[in-house]
Amino acid sequence: MRRQADGAHPDLQAALEHLLAAGGKRIRPTLCLLIxxxxxxxxxxxxxxxxxxxxxxxxxxVHDDLIDGSLLRRGSATLNAxxxxxxxxxxGDFIFARAAKLAADxxxxxxxxxxxxxxxxxVNGELTQLFAARGLASRENYYRRIYAKTAxxxxxxxxxxAMISPAGEDVVEAMRMFGYHLGMAFQIVDDVLDFTGAQDEVGKPVGSDLLQGLITLPTLYYIETHPSDVGVRALLEGRYLFEKEAMEVLIERIAASDSIEKAMEEAREHVRLALEKLAATPEGEERSALEELARYTVNRRF
Amino acid sequence: MRRQADGAHPDLQAALEHLLAAGGKRIRPTLCLLIxxxxxxxxxxxxxxxxxxxxxxxxxxVHDDLIDGSLLRRGSATLNAxxxxxxxxxxGDFIFARAAKLAADxxxxxxxxxxxxxxxxxVNGELTQLFAARGLASRENYYRRIYAKTAxxxxxxxxxxAMISPAGEDVVEAMRMFGYHLGMAFQIVDDVLDFTGAQDEVGKPVGSDLLQGLITLPTLYYIETHPSDVGVRALLEGRYLFEKEAMEVLIERIAASDSIEKAMEEAREHVRLALEKLAATPEGEERSALEELARYTVNRRF
Known part of the structure; x- marks a missing residue:
């Protein structure tokens, strides 16, 4: 990855170095290498x-952080900061170009x-989210969004x-589904951690999605069971920006409600389905590691 | 091209439609189809x-206009406007993705x-230009820049x-060189038109490059023969932003000097070399059209 800015402008090399040094979980290349x-x-x-x-x-x-005006990611200053x-x-464009070149390689x-x-x-998912009406309580919309964003x-x-391995089509399809379910679980847990995580571990204020009018799975469950909650009404009627106090109470209520457990149950179901897809693959340390990684998805704290 | 936003967010479809409706010379697809x-x-x-x-x-x-804050392109409002x-x-990212998909297709x-x-x-060329010291009078730097930007x-x-045709390697290489010389000629003429073109035809104020401290080929020639010109000194000493009047005089002087003709002579030499590369290709209406297109490059007014 570091070599991808060789020969480019020195500042570009430094920028790539800074981005890569910030680390991150590296879940995607880990999945790639294990499978x-x-x-x-x-x-x-x-x-x-x-x-x-x-x-x-x-x-x-890089483009997301610029668009959101985020100043920190993975504990390091973002590029736009x-x-x-x-x-x-x-x-961002340069890194897209290098990623495309590597994919072609x-x-x-x-x-x-x-x-x-x-x-x-x-990108279409990000644009849709950018244009979307806030305070939209739609399960279909939520699943489509987290698919585009993560899964x-x-x-x-x-x-x-799997495609670049000698495995047959059925295994390729099983691996695709494994990644799909893992991705859906991963994002649902991210959305749960937005309510339950410690701010210093998750790296953003508790309830940050809701404060921006973004309705995720725990909120969807809470709305179903508490349709006349004051905060819920404010959220659905688009007053979340003006009733910050009601939103903060709502965040606490959701975090203390069984909506968290219901959302986690959905995430665990995705992990169960992901693990099922692994059943058809060769046993060994890679498969064990993939199983562990899938379980980690729903057991992590940040 | 229009079909590339099918299924995407309606606003994205409208944006692509707007961009494509603005037209442009479509020189790149024309070259592609003719060759x-x-x-x-x-x-x-x-x-x-x-x-x-x-x-x-x-x-x-799309990204250039955003970065430069340009409000008009091809007579239409830019997307960022x-x-x-x-x-x-x-x-811009979405269009990159669709372009990459078409290339893979x-x-x-x-x-x-x-x-x-x-x-x-x-992109590296744009970044280099963004970071580069202004008022830099280097021919090597100029050629590298117009190669990255256009050629x-x-x-x-x-x-x-040529690569997707049954032609042999020597023809592919000849066509590569044809495009290279055409591109160099095209950008040199663009840079000349920045001094000599009518504002309403070129679509930007006369001397716009120089007013931003960007030194192109006509200016390079002028500097060589007029090293102690007041405007030249202001430019090279980085005072172009503060001595706008001197810059305007300099623009007029360059436009009236033989630097224009010297730059055009370089462009014509590139066209000559481009035409030479066509000699090895099959005669016919496509080749005639390519020759005409190459000659048009140095005979156009905008």
């Missing part, structure tokens, strides 16, 4: 694919198409790792 | 490639790699059109 090794994919192409996926993810984060908006836009055309299509899904890229990663 | 037809490339892949190249170009313009910066960044991996590498060259994409277009 690829489990299915005997060629090692070098697997590493190339892992780097392509992580850089694609990094590029979307240090650079001008023009430099940040172009750095896997020498697999269907993978390249999947890669480009996934980027379009992610689509995890699905692509696990699918692509 | 591909001349070399008997498969028609459908050629159209796909032409759309990929034009959309890549469009995406870079109507939309928020976040929506504009994401629309040509089913040609080396082409896909070339496509991604060219995007990296273009790299034209070179890629003509090369890619």
């Amino acid at each position: 690829g090794r489990m299915l005997a994919a060629p090692r070098q192409r697997l590493i190339t694919l892992g780097a392509a996926v992580e850089l694609l993810h990094t590029a979307t984060l 240090q650079w001008s908006p023009p430099a940040t836009v172009l750095t 896997t020498d697999h055309l269907p993978l390249m198409k999947l890669f480009a299509e996934t980027l379009a899904i992610i 689509s890229l995890l699905e692509m990663t696990t699918c692509a790792a | 591909g037809r001349m070399l008997a490339a498969p028609r459908q892949r050629l159209i796909t490639l032409g759309a990929a190249v034009e959309l890549l170009h469009t995406a870079t313009l 109507q939309w928020s910066p976040p929506a504009t960044v994401l629309t 040509t089913d040609h991996l080396p082409l896909m790699k070339l496509f991604a590498e060219t995007l990296a060259i273009i 790299s994409l034209l070179e890629m277009t003509t090369c890619a059109a």
Whole structure:
């Protein structure tokens, strides 16, 4: 990943270095390497694919943080906190270009198409969220949003790792579904942690989604059982910006309600389905690690 | 191209429609179709490639206009003149993604790699220009900049059109060089027109590059022969922003000097070299049209 700015402008090299040094969980390349090794994919192409996926993810984060005006990510200053908006836009573009080049270097055309299509899904999802009416209580909308935001890229990663292996179509499809369910679980837990996580661990204020009028799964469950709650009414009637106190009470109520457990139950169901998909793959340390990673998704604290 | 936003958010569809309706010269797809037809490339892949190249170009313009704060392009309001910066960044990203998908649809991996590498060259060039010291009088720097800005994409277009045809490697290389020289000529003429063009035809104020401290070929020639000109000194000493009057005088002097003709002579030399590369290709209406297009490059008024 670091080598991708070789020969580019020194400031661009420094920017990429800064982004990569901030770390992150590196779940996408980990998934890629574990699945690829489990299915005997060629090692070098697997590493190339892992780097392509992580850089694609990094590029979307660079533009996201600029758009949201976020100043911190993974405990480090974001690029837009240090650079001008023009430099940040172009750095994101450059990383997209390098991610696309790495994806092409896997020498697999269907993978390249999947890669480009996934980027379009992610970006369309962000635009849809940008334009969407806030205070929208729709389960369908929620699932579509978290698919675009998180599950689509995890699905692509696990699918692509299987695609460059000698495994048959049924295994490729099973791995795609594994990534899909893992991604859905991952984002639901992220949305739960927005209510229950410790601020210093999660890295953002508790209830930050709701304070922006963004309705996630715990809130959806709470609305179903408490339709006349004062905070719920304020949220659904689009007054969340003007009734911050009511929103803070609502956040506390949701965090203390059984809506959290109901949302976690959905996440666990996705993990169960993901683990089911692994059943058809070769036993061994890679599969064990993938199972552990799937369970970690619903047991993590940040 | 229009179909690339099918299924996306309605506002995104409208944005793409707006961008495409503004038109433009469509030189890149024209080059692609003419060269591909001349070399008997498969028609459908050629159209796909032409759309990929034009959309890549469009995406870079969307981000460029946002970065420069430009409000007009091709006589139409730019996207950033109507939309928020976040929506504009994401629309550019979406168009990149669709361009990459179309490039992958040509089913040609080396082409896909070339496509991604060219995007990296273009973006690195923009970043370098963004960070570069202004008032930099370096010919090497100028040629590198116009290669990244314009010639790299034209070179890629003509090369890619030949790559998907049955033509041999020598023809592919000749077409690459044809696009390179055409692109260099095209940008030099653009830079000349910045001094000599009518504002209403070129669509921006006369001398706009110089007013921003950007030194192009006519200025380079003028500096060589008039090193102690007051305006030249102000420019090279970085006082161009504070001595606007001196800059306006300098612009007039350059426009009336033989620097214009010297720059045009360089552009014509590139066209001559481009035409030479066509000599090895099959005669016919496509080749005639390509020759005409090459000559038009140095005879146009906007």
